[in-house]
Amino acid sequence: MKIGIFCSANDNIDAEYFKRTEELGQWAAQNGHVIVFGGCNMGLMECVSKAAKSNKGMTIGVVPTKVEERGKVSSWLDVHIPCSDLTDRKQLLMLQSDVFVALPGGIGTLDEIFTVVASATIGYHNKPLVLYNINGFWDSMIAMLDDLTEKGMIRGQWREHIKVATNLEEVRLNCVK
Template sequence: MKICVFCSANEQIDPEFFTLTEELGKWAGENGHNIVYGGVNQGLMECIAKTARGTGSMTIGVVPMMVEKSGRRSDYVDVEIPCDNLSDRKQLMMDQSDVFIALPGGIGTLDEIFTVAASATIGYHQKLVILYNMKGFWNGLISLLNDLQAKGMIRGDWHHYIKTADSLEEISRLI
């Protein structure tokens, strides 16, 4: 299975996020899953690629030209898929992946989560997004989604497109 991982490229974040990301990368490699990710050599992106690759996963980096030009491309990319911009990157990631796991991240990660989920809501695919709720990181977003649902702003049930997992064991069950 190809698992796309959306996550932070920042270094100055909770160290426990790195530990949990390493566990996910190790699990992916040990279970024969490959990793699709943004191809950046920083933060949780570098962490997932290094660990997954070190335990047998192939890593597929979807790398925008701006990342390449700035010298931030990871050395842990086995297959590089170059792209022009972030819109292209999201589409290529969707095309390459079977399921999506969102680790802690910021604006870019939110953009990726909602692009995939919105595409699913109108029928472009039936792929899940899993919010890996490390240390309750996604609790605020989950509350917001529940509030939007209660106010009738989400057609159907958002849980059909976005799942939540508090542990690696829950991720294993969802996949």
């Protein structure tokens, strides 16, 4: 399975996020799964790719030109897919991945989550997305989605497209199609 990872490229974040991200990368590699990510050498992106490669796993980095220009490409890549911008990156990540896991992240991660889910809701794909809710990181977004549903702004149930996991076992179970 190719697991698309959305996550922070920041280094100054809670150490628990790094610990759980490393466990995810190790698990993926040890179970023959491929990590597909944004190809950056910072934050949780670097952590998951290093963990996968250190456990004999495979990684695919979809790397925008701006990341390359700034010298921020991960050295833990097996496959380097260049792209021109973030829109291209999201499209290529969706094409390359069988399932998506959203770790803690910021605006870019939110953009990736909602692009993937919006595409699924109108039928472009049927790939699951798992929010890895480490220490309640995604609680406020989950509450927002519930509120939008209650207000009639989301057709159907958002949980049909977004699964929530609080530990690695739940991530594993929710990655299965």
